[in-house]
Amino acid sequence: MSERTVFxxxxxxxxxxxxxxxxxxxxxDGQDFRQxxxxxxxxxxxxxxxxxxxxxxxxxxxxxxxxxxxxVQDDFRAIIREAEGLHLDIFDAFLEPLEDELKQKSTHxxxxxxxxxxxxxxxxxxxxxxxxxxxxxxxITRNYEVADVILIGVSRSGKTPTCxxxxxxxxxxxxxxxxxxxxFDSGTLPDFLVKQREKLVGLTxxxxxxxxxRKERRALGQYASAQQVRYELREAEKIFRKYDVPxxxxxxxxxxxxxxxxxxxxxxxxxxxx
Amino acid sequence: MSERTVFxxxxxxxxxxxxxxxxxxxxxDGQDFRQxxxxxxxxxxxxxxxxxxxxxxxxxxxxxxxxxxxxVQDDFRAIIREAEGLHLDIFDAFLEPLEDELKQKSTHxxxxxxxxxxxxxxxxxxxxxxxxxxxxxxxITRNYEVADVILIGVSRSGKTPTCxxxxxxxxxxxxxxxxxxxxFDSGTLPDFLVKQREKLVGLTxxxxxxxxxRKERRALGQYASAQQVRYELREAEKIFRKYDVPxxxxxxxxxxxxxxxxxxxxxxxxxxxx
Numbered sequence: 001m002s003e004r005t006v007f008x009x010x011x012x013x014x015x016x017x018x019x020x021x022x023x024x025x026x027x028x029d030g031q032d033f034r035q036x037x038x039x040x041x042x043x044x045x046x047x048x049x050x051x052x053x054x055x056x057x058x059x060x061x062x063x064x065x066x067x068x069x070x071x072v073q074d075d076f077r078a079i080i081r082e083a084e085g086l087h088l089d090i091f092d093a094f095l096e097p098l099e100d101e102l103k104q105k106s107t108h109x110x111x112x113x114x115x116x117x118x119x120x121x122x123x124x125x126x127x128x129x130x131x132x133x134x135x136x137x138x139x140i141t142r143n144y145e146v147a148d149v150i151l152i153g154v155s156r157s158g159k160t161p162t163c164x165x166x167x168x169x170x171x172x173x174x175x176x177x178x179x180x181x182x183x184f185d186s187g188t189l190p191d192f193l194v195k196q197r198e199k200l201v202g203l204t205x206x207x208x209x210x211x212x213x214r215k216e217r218r219a220l221g222q223y224a225s226a227q228q229v230r231y232e233l234r235e236a237e238k239i240f241r242k243y244d245v246p247x248x249x250x251x252x253x254x255x256x257x258x259x260x261x262x263x264x265x266x267x268x269x270x271x272x273x274x
Numbered sequence: 275m276s277e278r279t280v281f282x283x284x285x286x287x288x289x290x291x292x293x294x295x296x297x298x299x300x301x302x303d304g305q306d307f308r309q310x311x312x313x314x315x316x317x318x319x320x321x322x323x324x325x326x327x328x329x330x331x332x333x334x335x336x337x338x339x340x341x342x343x344x345x346v347q348d349d350f351r352a353i354i355r356e357a358e359g360l361h362l363d364i365f366d367a368f369l370e371p372l373e374d375e376l377k378q379k380s381t382h383x384x385x386x387x388x389x390x391x392x393x394x395x396x397x398x399x400x401x402x403x404x405x406x407x408x409x410x411x412x413x414i415t416r417n418y419e420v421a422d423v424i425l426i427g428v429s430r431s432g433k434t435p436t437c438x439x440x441x442x443x444x445x446x447x448x449x450x451x452x453x454x455x456x457x458f459d460s461g462t463l464p465d466f467l468v469k470q471r472e473k474l475v476g477l478t479x480x481x482x483x484x485x486x487x488r489k490e491r492r493a494l495g496q497y498a499s500a501q502q503v504r505y506e507l508r509e510a511e512k513i514f515r516k517y518d519v520p521x522x523x524x525x526x527x528x529x530x531x532x533x534x535x536x537x538x539x540x541x542x543x544x545x546x547x548x
Contacts, residue, residue: 004376013534015443016297022547023290023344024368027380035547039534064375070297086375093367094298101338101360102278106301119483122528123490129435133407161403164438168529169289209393216397254396255442260287260313273296273309 002062005034007054009069009080011110014039020090021068034061041071042110047079054083072110121171121272128167128174128271135175136160144175144196148268151176152193152239153203154232155223156213158250158258162203165259171271172263184235189243201262202240202247207233209251279308279331283324283343283354285384288313294364295342308335315345316384321353328357346384395445395546402441402448402545409449410434418449418470422542425450426467426513427477428506429497430487432524432532436477439533445545446537458509463517475536476514476521481507483525 006025008017014037025033036057038050057065067085071077081087095106134141137160144150149166151159151174159176166174183189193200205213207229214224222228240247246265250258263270280299282291288311299307310331312324331339341359345351355361369380408415411434418424423440425433425448433450440448457463467474479487481504488498496502514521520539524532537544 013530015530015534016293018547019290019293020364023364024372027346027365027369027382028372028376028378029381031376031378039538066372066375072301086371088368088371090294090297090364091301094362095301097360097362098298098302098340101340102302102305104302104305107303108301118528119486123487125529126432126435126487127490129438133410133434136407158400160407161400161442164403165442168435168439168442212393213397213400216401254392255399256287256289260289264313273292 003034003060004031004063005036005054005057005061005065007050007057007065007067007069007085008035008037009041009050009067009071010037010039011042011071011073011076012039014070016090017068017070020070021066021088024088033066041076041080044076044079047071047076051079051083054080054085058084072108074108124171124271125168128171129164131173132163132167132175136163138177139175142175142192144192144199146173147175147196147199148173149201149262149266150174150193150196150199151201151203151262152179152189152236152245153205153247154179154210154229154236156210156217157203157205157236158255159203161255162250162258162262165255166262169256169259170263172268174262179232179236179239183239184232187235187238187242189239194243197243197245199266200243200245201266202236202245203258204233204237204240204247204249206249206251276336277308277334278305278337279310279328279335279339281324281328281331281339281341281343281359282309282311283315283341283345284311284313285316285345285347285350286313288344290364291342291344294344295340295362298342298362307340315350315354318350318353321345321350325353325357328354328359332358346382348382398445398545399442402445403438405447406437406441406449410437412451413449416449416466418466418473420447421449421470421473422447423475423536423540424448424467424470424473425475425477425536426453426463426510426519427479427521428453428484428503428510430484430491431477431479431510432529433477435529436524436532436536439529440536443530443533443544444537446542448536453506453510453513457513458506461509461512461516463513468517471517471519473540474517474519475540476510476519477532478507478511478514478521478523480523480525 008014065085067087069089163174166172210229282288339359341361343363437448440446484503
């Protein structure tokens with residue numbers, strides 16, 4: 001049986017090649033790919049090494065590997081081109097129309113992070129991450145005045161990873177507060193949240209999925225019981241309605257999608273761009 | 275003066291379009307772009323709304339906007355095409371050669387996260403994030419047996435955001451332990467780290483940059499003094515050498531680059547793919 005390998009080649013981290021490749025490959029159902037990332041190809045030797053790996057995969061797999069490439073330098077690109085594969089290269093495809101439109105030649109140099117704007121962006125992301133950590137799970141600081149957004153929802157509805165992702169990817173200041181018996185019994189939110197009402201976003205999820213996630217953590221006891229998760233989700237949704245809090249059902253979404261939908265719902269501006 | 279707008283269009287989050295666009299635009303020095311992301315274009319109305327925004331930007335800016343698009347559905351793509359812009363579309367560029375090579379038509383359906391593999395991947399990322407949080411900054415659990423990698427370095431060398439990024443992006447179990455006076459005075463690592471020696475990666479940074487970062491946090495006192503940061507970095511590097519710990523200078527790198535270099539240096543396999 002033939003095995004198809006997909007390579008992601010880069011003179012940097014390979015994240016762009018992977019993101020691009022993943023978007024395209026999900027358009028083909030039922031295909032099984034072996035995925036290999038070869039980052040930091042920044043010398044002739046490394047380019048030749050990559051060619052060796054691609055040719056080996058072609059030989060062993062019996063089919064052409066697919067090569068997503070974001071190498072910038074022409075000499076390394078020329079070496080890679082020699083490999084036995086289907087080459088899909090964003091610079092081949094898009095650089096020429098961009099040069100024509102911008103009336104400027106591109107630098108063909110690896111776009112390494114540098115200069116003050118990148119340092120600033122690094123700092124902003126770090127500060128946002130520290131904010132998310134300090135204001136996680138009800139936090140101790142409850143520094144909600146400077147928050148861009150405050151997520152509320154039951155335990156394991158996705159609040160923590162979403163806040164961290166918002167911080168790392170977008171530099172957004174995201175706090176989160178767990179809804180527990182205290183809120184369910186009174187049917188109300190604490191005053192310090194009501195004051196920040198316009199920053200609140202609710203996360204909800206289907207009972208079945210929440211039960212599945214909670215079981216991973218603690219299989220036994222009430223925490224993951226069908227009755228308990230249904231009760232908590234029902235009460236949380238009552239609170240969302242009472243305070244008119246926009247909410248997102250996270251069941252079908254990846255962390256990226258939840259984060260992106262939050263920005264889209266609230267209109268919160270990202271503080272950094274990738 | 276003309277202002278050039280760059281649009282990132284998607285029926286999903288827009289992350290792919292942004293990543294792609296950013297890689298290409300960094301090839302053009304000295305250009306200043308206004309960047310607008312329009313995610314979740316999943317209806318005719320939203321596609322038409324996007325066209326309106328692009329045309330308005332063309333008119334106001336006096337130059338063609340650049341449109342990076344990852345819309346999958348043909349009817350919405352056709353609407354977007356009508357907008358006044360330079361259209362750069364990964365599906366236009368790459369879907370046909372992929373279909374030819376794979377001998378399969380693509381689905382042309384938005385690749386929403388679904389199915390068990392995505393739930394599994396979500397869970398893995400969440401579990402890895404929880405691990406990173408529990409094992410941050412020396413942690414309380416010190417659950418180092420199950421760690422994939424343990425970062426060591428002085429305060430503010432980038433350990434925490436890197437661990438969180440490794441967890442969220444790659445599902446990798448990353449712990450971190452801060453090097454402080456205890457280690458500097460003895461010149462040794464604690465036993466529980468020595469036991470996990472093959473998992474250790476050191477982070478280092480230039481004194482000037484570390485000072486700058488620390489000043490953001492606490493401007494006064496010894497913590498951010500030139501003398502203190504030089505002392506700590508020198509002692510940390512002695513320890514890296516003593517235990518033969520591979521180390522990465524993070525000064526010039528983004529969080530993505532540090533994370534990617536760690537995987538590359540250690541050979542640790544990611545647990546999830548984007």
